[in-house]
Amino acid sequence: MIDKLAIIGVGLIGGSLALALKQAGAVNHVVGYARSDLTRQEALALGIIDEATDSLADAVRHADLVFVAVPMGAMSAVFEEMAPHLSAHTVVTDGGSAKAQVVDAARTAMRQQMPNFVPGHPIAGTEKSGPSAAFAELYQQHRVVLTPVDETSAEAVRLVEKVWQTAGAEVFCMGVEQHDLLLAATSHLPHLLAFNLVGMLAQRDDCDEVLRYAAGGFRDFSRIASSDAVMWRDICLGNQQAILELMKQYRQGLDQIEQAIRSGDGDYLIDVFIRAKKARDSRFAEPGLIDNSEV
Amino acid sequence: MIDKLAIIGVGLIGGSLALALKQAGAVNHVVGYARSDLTRQEALALGIIDEATDSLADAVRHADLVFVAVPMGAMSAVFEEMAPHLSAHTVVTDGGSAKAQVVDAARTAMRQQMPNFVPGHPIAGTEKSGPSAAFAELYQQHRVVLTPVDETSAEAVRLVEKVWQTAGAEVFCMGVEQHDLLLAATSHLPHLLAFNLVGMLAQRDDCDEVLRYAAGGFRDFSRIASSDAVMWRDICLGNQQAILELMKQYRQGLDQIEQAIRSGDGDYLIDVFIRAKKARDSRFAEPGLIDNSEV
Ligand SMILES: NC(=O)c1ccc[n+]([C@@H]2O[C@H](COP(=O)([O-])OP(=O)(O)OC[C@H]3O[C@@H](n4cnc5c(N)ncnc54)[C@H](OP(=O)(O)O)[C@@H]3O)[C@@H](O)[C@H]2O)c1
Ligand SMILES: NC(=O)c1ccc[n+]([C@@H]2O[C@H](COP(=O)([O-])OP(=O)(O)OC[C@H]3O[C@@H](n4cnc5c(N)ncnc54)[C@H](OP(=O)(O)O)[C@@H]3O)[C@@H](O)[C@H]2O)c1
Numbered sequence: 202m203i204d205k206l207a208i209i210g211v212g213l214i215g216g217s218l219a220l221a222l223k224q225a226g227a228v229n230h231v232v233g234y235a236r237s238d239l240t241r242q243e244a245l246a247l248g249i250i251d252e253a254t255d256s257l258a259d260a261v262r263h264a265d266l267v268f269v270a271v272p273m274g275a276m277s278a279v280f281e282e283m284a285p286h287l288s289a290h291t292v293v294t295d296g297g298s299a300k301a302q303v304v305d306a307a308r309t310a311m312r313q314q315m316p317n318f319v320p321g322h323p324i325a326g327t328e329k330s331g332p333s334a335a336f337a338e339l340y341q342q343h344r345v346v347l348t349p350v351d352e353t354s355a356e357a358v359r360l361v362e363k364v365w366q367t368a369g370a371e372v373f374c375m376g377v378e379q380h381d382l383l384l385a386a387t388s389h390l391p392h393l394l395a396f397n398l399v400g401m402l403a404q405r406d407d408c409d410e411v412l413r414y415a416a417g418g419f420r421d422f423s424r425i426a427s428s429d430a431v432m433w434r435d436i437c438l439g440n441q442q443a444i445l446e447l448m449k450q451y452r453q454g455l456d457q458i459e460q461a462i463r464s465g466d467g468d469y470l471i472d473v474f475i476r477a478k479k480a481r482d483s484r485f486a487e488p489g490l491i492d493n494s495e496v
Numbered sequence: 497m498i499d500k501l502a503i504i505g506v507g508l509i510g511g512s513l514a515l516a517l518k519q520a521g522a523v524n525h526v527v528g529y530a531r532s533d534l535t536r537q538e539a540l541a542l543g544i545i546d547e548a549t550d551s552l553a554d555a556v557r558h559a560d561l562v563f564v565a566v567p568m569g570a571m572s573a574v575f576e577e578m579a580p581h582l583s584a585h586t587v588v589t590d591g592g593s594a595k596a597q598v599v600d601a602a603r604t605a606m607r608q609q610m611p612n613f614v615p616g617h618p619i620a621g622t623e624k625s626g627p628s629a630a631f632a633e634l635y636q637q638h639r640v641v642l643t644p645v646d647e648t649s650a651e652a653v654r655l656v657e658k659v660w661q662t663a664g665a666e667v668f669c670m671g672v673e674q675h676d677l678l679l680a681a682t683s684h685l686p687h688l689l690a691f692n693l694v695g696m697l698a699q700r701d702d703c704d705e706v707l708r709y710a711a712g713g714f715r716d717f718s719r720i721a722s723s724d725a726v727m728w729r730d731i732c733l734g735n736q737q738a739i740l741e742l743m744k745q746y747r748q749g750l751d752q753i754e755q756a757i758r759s760g761d762g763d764y765l766i767d768v769f770i771r772a773k774k775a776r777d778s779r780f781a782e783p784g785l786i787d788n789s790e791v
Contacts, residue, residue: 387710391717397749400768403775412779415682421716422686430769434762454692467729473695474725480698481721484707
């Protein structure tokens with residue numbers, strides 16, 4: 202049971218954790234921080250938080266657990282401002298989508314409190330944002346990755362792990378670098394590939410005409426291009442290194458496919474396509490038919 | 497009412513048209529051609545065709561309509577072999593996924609019969625193949641693009657249009673080049689992008705580990721990487737020019753995104769992401785939430 206929980210950023214990610222813990226009866230009092238009065242009033246009205254404040258100091262004072270769920274670009278400033286007001290027992294965790302940058306920011310701003318800081322990333326979300334997007338079930342049967350660093354105390358990890366489990370999530374621990382590479386490969390790069398394709402088509406004069414013939418395959422492929430632009434800018438700039446490394450590999454693969462198409466090397470293409478199909482089918486056994494798989 | 501329909505290649509695409517026309521009572525007698533006895537027996541047993549043959553000459557003789565639905569790589573040889581046996585009134589159409597190559601092959605093999613040849617492409621499919629994958633409803637509420645060329649007679653187009661409408665499809669006409677470019681943009685390039693990503697991840701030693709953390713966004717993005725390798729080789733080699741042109745543009749876009757990430761140009765990224773999100777949202781209004789949109 203957590204006595205005081207501070208949610209820094211009461212949007213989709215922060216709000217949903219608050220709701221889940223309240224619903225589980227695992228928390229006594231929830232204080233929410235947001236910059237705008239509108240956000241705070243909405244979060245109060247929706248019962249996400251019991252108390253709202255525009256002061257980071259007040260929010261974190263005497264808290265048992267602080268969950269930082271602001272956009273990644275704002276994490277550093279938030280850490281700086283709240284650090285002086287953390288109690289010795291306060292455990293801090295976050296929900297940022299890339300971890301190396303957050304860990305760097307935490308080391309700079311909260312050197313004293315690093316044993317109590319547990320970097321984390323819930324692999325769950327929707328395309329909506331703000332307090333009204335939050336719901337208690339968001340994390341149920343979803344994965345949460347924690348990336349404790351050398352300084353992190355085992356006790357702090359145990360608390361955060363328990364909290365996420367209480368919200369219905371499955372918790373995994375891995376290194377910061379491994380997390381950032383895994384996510385670059387399975388999330389960040391695919392988002393960029395989809396954004397780039399749709400962004401390129403959008404610049405054509407005949408874009409409407411082109412998209413009129415886009416069917417099921419394209420719809421699924423491009424779904425992630427509908428994601429929030431600010432969040433994705435922050436992720437790109439927050440996971441630069443891993444993303445650039447994977448983009449390089451990706452472009453080498455694309456070069457080879459292009460070369461094979463140009464020279465009519467069908468065997469090379471078959472090899473790539475079969476390898477991809479096998480890997481995907483082994484990870485996602487598809488129930489039923491794929492409508493319009495060709496297009 | 498068609499008296500004799502010849503289906504050349506009684507798989508998913510050919511078989512489904514036969515079933516739809518039979519169900520609509522729009523055809524008297526259906527003859528099916530396939531190379532292997534197994535395919536022919538299956539198609540007969542499933543009631544897709546009334547008569548099976550391994551002779552292209554017999555299949556097309558006295559037919560009112562011939563639908564060629566073999567893999568694109570086989571179209572040229574099939575046209576050559578059947579051409580001498582076509583009657584003056586026989587209309588020929590096909591279902592190949594790229595049109596310029598098919599039109600070239602038809603012009604070479606069926607110069608005399610070009611007025612009766614209507615190039616076509618049903619924008620419908622599933623990931624399954626063979627006679628057992630065929631079903632009468634495949635084309636219902638799906639689009640079929642016809643790409644008549646200068647030689648094509650209006651009468652032949654009208655017949656083929658009516659046939660597809662009878663199968664439940666919406667028929668559009670456009671130029672060969674426009675079709676191939678549209679499809680390269682909304683289908684062929686996205687398939688290559690997905691094949692390349694999954695193919696690249698499949699080569700990693702830690703592929704299983706990486707894919708274990710891949711969630712909803714990746715699943716949707718990579719669905720098309722589960723498509724048939726031979727068919728996609730044929731499409732790549734059959735639509736070389738349009739695909740290479742779009743790949744070039746795509747790589748320029750990727751270069752600029754890479755450059756923006758490297759130099760920390762967040763404004764550029766926001767511009768691309770917003771443009772993409774707007775275009776996609778305007779084409780596909782999403783009912784409900786996207787689960788795991790982030791990952
Ligand atoms: N959405 C996803 O799918 C997803 C999944 C996993 C992790 N994440 C991560 O979770 C974090 C939050 O994402 P979210 O989707 O919950 O966003 P959100 O719904 O927009 O909520 C963000 C919250 O932070 C506040 N905020 C915004 N800018 C701020 C700033 N500069 N300084 C202080 N507070 C600020 C907002 O209120 P005010 O504007 O009123 O201040 C709001 O309460 C991000 O770090 C993101 O990377 C997101
Ligand atoms: N699948 C899709 O999503 C989709 C969508 C739109 C258009 N198309 C196009 O439709 C065509 C057929 O695709 P499909 O999915 O129906 O394939 P399919 O289910 O594999 O059927 C192909 C048929 O052609 C025969 N065949 C295979 N190779 C041949 C060859 N070398 N010579 C003569 N016959 C051959 C097969 O029987 P045997 O092996 O016994 O000869 C089978 O009857 C392709 O041109 C494809 O581009 C496909």
